[in-house]
Amino acid sequence: MELHETIQDGVTIIAPKGNINRATSPELQARLAPLVEEGTHVVVDLSEAATVSSAGLRVMFIIAKAAGENGKFILASPNEMVADILNVTGFASLITVKDDVESAVSFANS
Amino acid sequence: MALLDLTVESSNEVIQSVADRVDAVAEQRGWSQKAVFALQVTLDEWISNIIKYSFPNQTNAPIRVVIDESGHELVAQVEDKGAPFDPSSASVPDCLDDTLSGRREGGMGLFVMHHLLSGISYDRQDDRNIVTLRVNL
Structure with missing residues (x-):
């Protein structure tokens, strides 16, 4: 997994590329945790994330809870299979998921 | 000979090396993204x-992963020498509400596996667990 970071309209966009699995999810958590703790609005752009296993889902959930009232944490652009996993596990009702990065950034700034 | 026959050690880091090898075979064989997704995620789980x-x-306990095609399915066999555990008959929650709210621990990995797989079976041979994961191609 590679992590690309950009900032758009004051929102930090983290784009993981590859597999978010048990081996790689700690790195994603380590990157996201300090951002949400300082109240930064964060969008995780999943368009290049080929897979997300339950280890990855757990990290997203932990980060979303940590973001809480401090800042906004939004997932964007999951592929069809990742969107399915988010739905069947129930995460889609606990974490904000947007179809694309643009609407995620707009939502973060709303 | 199987398309992939790999023995790795029992550490979290090896999961990515298994994933990389699976991606390489998947590209060579032209498997669909959906099938590769199911195989990658269930192997991780x-x-x-x-x-x-276990x-x-x-x-450094060995875990063997053997992957092959069989008809319209991908078949992955995972062998380990841990305590007997049968994921095909383990209780899987109907939904994850209790897991997500913290009322229940675990269950998510098995839930995801059962959702993605077309079949899962278990065999205990001597001191080995052999779990067979099936994915529709």
């Missing part, structure tokens, strides 16, 4: 499970 429950304090 199952190998994670083996490491967590070898919590051991990083």
Whole structure:
């Protein structure tokens, strides 16, 4: 997994590329945790994330809870299979998921 | 000979090396993204499970992963020498509400596996667990 970071309209966009699995999810958590703790609005752009296993889902959930009232944490652009996993596990009702990065950034700034 | 026959050690880091090898075979064989997704995620769930429950304090126990095509399915066999555990008959929650709210621990990996797989079976041979994961091609 590679992590690309950009900032758009004051929102930090983290784009993981590859597999978010048990081996790689700690790195994603380590990157996201300090951002949400300082109240930064964060969008995780999943368009290049080929897979997300339950280890990855757990990290997203932990980060979303940590973001809480401090800042906004939004997932964007999951592929069809990742969107399915988010739905069947129930995460889609606990974490904000947007179809694309643009609407995620707009939502973060709303 | 199987398309992939790989023996790795029981540490979390090896999960990515298994994933990389699976991606290489998938590209060569032209498997659909959906099939590769199911195979990658369920291998991660199952190998994670083996490491967590069978070898919590051991990083060099061998785990063998054998992957092949059979008709319209991908068949992955995962072998380990941990305590007997049958994921095909383990209780899987109907939904994850209790897991997500913290009322219940675990269950998510098995839930995801059962959702993605077309079949899962278990065999205990001598001191080995052999779990067979089936994915529709």
